[in-house]
Amino acid sequence: MKVFRIKNVACRDHGMRRLKLAVCMVFMLSVMSPASAGGSAAQTCLSVNRDLSLGTRLPRLAARIEAGGPVRIVAIGSSSTVGLWMARPSLTYPQVMKRELETLWPGIAFEIVNSGRVGDTIPGNIKRFRKGVFAHRPDLVIWQLGTNDIAWGGNMDGVREEIDAGVASLKATGVDLILMDLQYAPQVLASPHHAAMEVLIRVAALQEGVGLFSRFEAMLKTVQAGVSDRALVALDGLHNSRDGYDCIGRLLARAIYAAAQE
Structure with a gap:
């Protein structure tokens, strides 16, 4: 056998x-991708991060909401965006985010385009912008980046220039933009480059005036609040668990809602 x-x-x-x-x-x-009993990990994650801010306004999205919608959002990135290990698309962070946005803005239609690709990197993301982002003419783009560039033994050569070029090409279309950073997970923490990548993503968001959704900080704060360091992470030590995807999607939607009110 x-x-x-x-x-x-x-x-x-x-x-x-x-x-x-x-x-x-x-x-x-x-x-x-186990969910914790009663969804307690996700609920704690939401609670301790209730003041999370994107650090910028979202004027294009706000205008679309004011006009009554619809709103189109493209999520581009790697397997975290695909929702690896989730049995159904409804459990991925983009679809969780969609449901939360529709709850926060009743009557507004949200269309979510998931342009994630398993194993993709920053250069790979950028190569896919034309078909994976621009072709959909979104109002808001969420770019989840950086994890695969460091998790599999990569180095930081040229990464700052790649991020800057990617942000510039997205901004040139007039979309609102949010950068999503790394996950707080064992395989990420094992990379000697994770702190440097975090800094580059944060600096790019600040300098370019785009939003930053710090998944790393949100997950870390949840662990510091007493939740198991594996409750939001799948058994592979890298991707989110069901609770992790649930919290990230709902937390991001709430941060978007707050930014659109500013």
């Missing part, structure tokens, strides 16, 4: 080849 392992999950081949991969993937999803 053969044993197949995917991320430490063993699947035995009983001759049912067509079912093997499907069964293994369902099992992986169930063990790698």
Whole structure:
């Protein structure tokens, strides 16, 4: 009997080849994206970060809301944007954000375009801007960046210039822009470059006058509030758990709502 392992999950081949991969993937999803009992981790995350600010206004989005909508948002990034390990698209942060925005702004239609790609990097994101962002003519772009550039042994050569170029090309279209930084997770913390990447993303947002959604800070504050350091992180030590995606999506929506009121 053969044993197949995917991320430490063993699947035995009983001759049912067509079912093997499907069964293994369902099992992986169930063990790698658990929700905490009663959603307490997500609720604590929301509570301790209730004053989180994007640090800027969102004038284009505010104008669209004032006009009665609709509002189109593009989320571009890597597997955190795709929502890796989630069994349904509704559990990904962009879709959680959409539901929260529609609750905050009843009667306004929000269209979310998920332009995430598993394994993508900053240069890869930028190469996809034309089809993945500009072609959709969004009012707001959320660019989740930086994790893969450091998590797999990369270096920081030229990263500042790449971020600056990406921000400039997005701003040139007149969209509102939010940068989403790294996740507070073991594989990120293991990289010697994570602090430098955090600084570059923060500085880019400040200098270019665009929003910063600090996922790293939000998750860290939740841990400091007593939540387990793995409650918001999947068993791979990198991606968010179900509670993690839930908090990030709802927290981001609330920060967007606050920024649009300024």
